[in-house]
Amino acid sequence: MTHGHLPEGVAALVGGEAIATARVDALLRAIPPRDEVPGPDAANGADKVRCDTEPHQGRGEPRDQPQAARRSQTALAERQRRRWATQVVVADELAHRACAERGLTPPARAEPHTLAVDEADVADLGSIVAVVLAYSPAARTLLAHLTDEQNLPEAAVRDYYDRNRDRFLTQDALRRGVDPFSGAAPADFLPYTDVRDGIAHGLRQAAGRRAFFAWLDRARADVVYAVGHEHPGDPSHPDHEHRH
Structure with missing residues (x-):
């Protein structure tokens, strides 16, 4: 990732074209910060959205910290x-x-709006990608396209079923406390034909997400960010914050 002193009013350059800070400001206004100093679960002010780019609070509650320290934390957040x-x-x-490059009909560019992102998506995708998919119709369209492109061999589906037998116990076997890896009978498992489509769907979704991550990493490699707009985890700025 690169950054530099771009013209005033420009947050980033994408393919040499300016992304106005006004677009960033509009998103920030749509998702205001909380009144208190944000913690790791309060990046965008929406209860359901967790962003892992916010600083930890430290030991004390904000109200117990010196005013100067609270101001510093607020500024960093x-x-x-x-x-x-x-x-x-x-x-x-x-x-x-x-x-557009893939011949898909590009949806309208996202308009700032209040977002509600499930915490499970944040855990699976990371906060930025989870919010991008909630915010951007184009990102959702691209993810769906990449997911549809995934070629899932039947052998991979069957292999998942064979390696994860504990996921496919019948309700009766679960009630009896059957050990799926020792002493279980064939009748204790849901038939492969009954669960095959669900497994394939889940594996294809996971493969599509991996393809989306890979695309995003490549696509933003050449983006130039204005100072103060770098990736939150970019180690080239002194107060970066990056946690997994």
């Missing part, structure tokens, strides 16, 4: 929030262009 929002806006722009 706001800087990280701006960087986080820039990533969301840039990813929306990249997805819009990727749809």
Whole structure:
């Protein structure tokens, strides 16, 4: 990731074209910060959205900390929030262009709106990608396209079934406490034909997400960010924050 002193009013350059800070500001206004100093679960002010780019609070509650320390934490949290929002806006722009390149009908660019993202998606995808998919119609269109492209061999589906026998016990076997790996009878498991489509769907979804992650990493490699709009985890800025 690169960053530099871009013209005023420009948050980033995507393919040499400017992404206005006004787009980032609009997203920040749509998702205001909480009144208290944000913690790791409060990046965008929405209860259901967890962002892992916010700083830890430290030992004391904000109200117990010196006023200067609270101001410093608030300033850091706001800087990280701006960087986080820039990533969301840039990813929306990249997805819009990727749809056009693939001959997909690009949806309208995302309009700022209050977001509600399930915490399970944050855990699976990471906070930025989870919010991008909630925010950006183009990102969802691209993800669906990449998922449809996945070629899933039948052998992979069967292998998943064979390696994860504990997931396919019958209700009766579960009630009896059957050990799926020792002493279980064939009748204790749901038939492969009954669960095959569900397994295939889950594996294809996972493969599509991996393809989306790989696309996003490649697509944003050449983005140039204005100072103050870098990726929250970019170690080239002094107050970066990156946790998994």
